[in-house]
Amino acid sequence: xxxxxxxxxxxxxxxxxxxxxxxxxxxxxxxxxxxxxxxxxxxxxxxxxxxxxxxxxxxxxxxxxxxxxxxxxxxxxxxxxxxxxxxxxxxxxxxxxxxxxxxxxxxxxxxxxxxxxxxxxxxxxxxxxxxx
Numbered sequence: 001x002x003x004x005x006x007x008x009x010x011x012x013x014x015x016x017x018x019x020x021x022x023x024x025x026x027x028x029x030x031x032x033x034x035x036x037x038x039x040x041x042x043x044x045x046x047x048x049x050x051x052x053x054x055x056x057x058x059x060x061x062x063x064x065x066x067x068x069x070x071x072x073x074x075x076x077x078x079x080x081x082x083x084x085x086x087x088x089x090x091x092x093x094x095x096x097x098x099x100x101x102x103x104x105x106x107x108x109x110x111x112x113x114x115x116x117x118x119x120x121x122x123x124x125x126x127x128x129x130x131x132x
Contacts, residue, residue, distance in 0.1 A: 007102040009080035014057035016082075018097060022047045025099070025108040027129070029119035032066050036074075036081050037098070040123035044084060044096035045108060052083075052095055 005018040022045035033042035054061070062076040073083040084096040099108065112130040113119075125131065 002104050002106060005102050005104045005106055007097065007104075009057070009060075009075035009078055009082060009101065011075065011078035011080075013060040013077050014075050014080075014082065015055045016097075017053045017055055018047050018051055018102070019053060020047060020051035022097065022106075022108075023110075024096075025111040026114045027111065028114045029123075030115040031118055032070070032072075033084075033115075034120060036066070036072055040120045041113070042081065042084075043099040045099055045102075046094050046096045048093055049085075049095050050093070052097065 003019070005022070006015070007018070008015045024046040025044070027041045027043050029041045034040065036042060057075075060076050061073050061082070063071055063073045066072050069087045071085050071087065072081065073085075074081045080101060081098050082101055083098070085091070085094070112132060113125055114132050116125065116131045119125065
């Protein structure tokens with residue numbers, strides 16, 4: 001994986017860097033992620049908060065608390081879903097980044113599908129990734 005991953009929202013108002021390897025690559029099928037992304041699932045990679053740097057456009061980031069423990073951040077201008085985080089103590093130092101927002105080529109080892117019991121009825125998972 002490159003030393004620095006660069007990403008941005010669709011309109012380019014928000015640009016960020018991830019300065020450490022990401023972990024926990026997942027494709028979440030829960031209804032909140034599906035609605036937040038407007039897709040069959042949302043793909044995320046996790047990084048430590050200290051390694052995520054918003055280089056420009058911080059003022060364009062809007063947050064939405066979608067449940068008691070989940071905060072979702074997106075661009076207030078173009079609506080791009082950017083980050084997901086949990087208020088649970090064990091995840092306080094971590095933030096998940098929407099993989100589709102990263103411009104730098106990278107690999108995502110150890111991918112898995114999450115919350116498959118609530119997946120979209122019209123989507124069939126056809127790969128061999130682990131499922132939870």
